[in-house]
Amino acid sequence: MLVSVVNDYPLVVAGVQHLLQPFGERVALTAGPRQRPDVVLYDTFGRAQGPTMRVGELLTRTRSRHLAVYSWNLSEPLVRASFEAGASGYLFKGLPAEQLVEALERVSAGTQVSPQPSSRTKAPSGADWPGRAQGLSVREAEIVALITRGLTNEEIAEQTFLSINSVKTYIRTAYRKMGVTRRPQAVLWGVQHHMTASLGGDEPES
Amino acid sequence: MLVSVVNDYPLVVAGVQHLLQPFGERVALTAGPRQRPDVVLYDTFGRAQGPTMRVGELLTRTRSRHLAVYSWNLSEPLVRASFEAGASGYLFKGLPAEQLVEALERVSAGTQVSPQPSSRTKAPSGADWPGRAQGLSVREAEIVALITRGLTNEEIAEQTFLSINSVKTYIRTAYRKMGVTRRPQAVLWGVQHHMTASLGGDEPES
DNA sequence: AGTCTGCTCACCCCTGGGGGTGGCGTACTC
DNA sequence: GAGTACGCCACCCCCAGGGGTGAGCAGACT
Incomplete structure (x- = not known):
């Protein structure tokens, strides 16, 4: 396979x-x-x-x-x-x-595979994501990656299927780990820590 | 000399x-x-x-x-x-x-040279600055450069000896030329258009 | 003269963003 | 069991930022 x-x-x-x-x-x-x-x-x-x-x-x-x-x-x-x-x-x-x-x-083999319900939040050993080395959880990292693309909180909420409040919470906790307090600083942090997507991305930006 | x-x-x-x-x-x-x-x-x-x-x-x-x-x-x-x-x-x-x-x-030669009052705003022929090729005036470009460093409007006003209102005005006109509407976008624009200072800068950041 | 551009500033209003508080559930470790 | 981390969410309050309007001055050009 x-x-x-x-x-x-x-x-x-x-x-x-x-x-x-x-x-x-x-x-x-x-x-x-x-x-x-x-x-x-x-x-x-x-x-x-x-x-x-x-x-x-x-x-x-x-x-x-x-x-x-x-x-x-x-x-x-x-x-x-x-x-x-x-x-x-x-x-x-x-x-x-x-x-x-x-x-x-x-x-x-052609079978449609649906997920089983689970509440597990711990990534399998060996998984990796940008920002992990800096202490960001996978969820925090994803939010920061989208911030680094220039999306608003509302746009991030829509793309991640989360509430705006959850997005803000992740921003709060991530910013504390990153040592920033404002969005422009977060964007710069993201650029410096390779949170920008590779240039081959064909993601439509809102 | x-x-x-x-x-x-x-x-x-x-x-x-x-x-x-x-x-x-x-x-x-x-x-x-x-x-x-x-x-x-x-x-x-x-x-x-x-x-x-x-x-x-x-x-x-x-x-x-x-x-x-x-x-x-x-x-x-x-x-x-x-x-x-x-x-x-x-x-x-x-x-x-x-x-x-x-x-x-x-x-x-050791003489202290003070400037004469002048209202001229046109740069001498041949002068250059980042963002000029994209249509930014020298003042607009300077503001964008400071935005790209992550400074707030207030900090920019202090560093440039301008009023907060002037800073906002330049942001407004610059954003129109850059095709952005929010700060994170402006930061990314600045990064992509070499508005970041060279790494040898020893500027103290506020 | 008129027009355009650039610089500078004021004021109004609204939105996006970020700080705080609180709460729930689950997995994991000691 | 308790404590911690993570994910998810609500609500309050305030600030930073950005849209608009208006105004003045000067230089440069037609």
Whole structure:
């Protein structure tokens, strides 16, 4: 089974690939987008989710037939919207690696894979994201990444399917860890700490 | 006469040097900070002015004996504060190049050179600054440069000796030319358009 | 003369943002 | 069990920022 991990942040992609590494007999990883992977594993960190995902374009670009969403957010409307947008699977980012591989194999075989409810918030060992080295939680980091793109709190709330209040909370806790107090400082911090997406991103900006 | 042009923005330095180029028989330019220039020409674009300039440190670092401030701002309190801070000359940025050279020669000879009142706002031909290619006036560009450093409007007003209202006005007009509407966007614009100072800057940030 | 550009400033009003407080649930560690 | 961290959310209050309006001055150009 050939898998392509898709996300704008090289650290995130590397972290997921690191997760799958021990399962080399069952999963081959491709970095190139043109090698016809069996499954595209679409990590939602800092990216469009649900109805605004461009599943068709991603599949065309990668010449793959299945796309599995890989996300922390298990809210029912978002999961449903992802399937309606064309995803073949919706995988929880808290899954242990072996279960992740099994789910990918089911997606690759043509089965629609839905997530089980879970409240786990701890990332699997080896996962990575920009800002982690500076003490940001995965959620804080994602918010900061979107701040670094110039989005407003409202826009961030919409993209992450969170309440504006949750966004503000993450900003508050993240700013304390970053040692900043205002948005421009946060943007600069993000630029300096590689929270900007790679230039290959084709994300539509609001 | 050996002159060292000092500013954080290479474009600004290059623009001033370009101005002085035709006077090669009277002015030699040094890029290196350790060649004992006769005069340091301190361009204030995006830098501390007046009482917060560190004239002594600049002179020590460059091993020069005279520092001439080069600024658009001719307000009397700022000029006085500059001399009190240790400057030997205060030169208006609207001066034609020949008069600039003459003024530098007087400074080099040990004369304290004060500016004549002037209302001119047009930069001498050949001057340059970051953002000029994108249509920003020199004043607008300076404000954007300070925004890109993460300063608040109040801090910018203090550093530029302008009213908060003037700062807001420049922000308004600059944002229209830049095609942005919010500060984070402006910071990103500044980063992308080289409005960040070079890393050698020893500017104290508030 | 008129017009345009740039610089400077004032004032009004509203929005985006950020500080605080409080609360809930879960996983994990000791 | 208690404590901590993380995720999620509400509400209060205030500030930083940005949109608008208006005004004045001067230089440069036609």
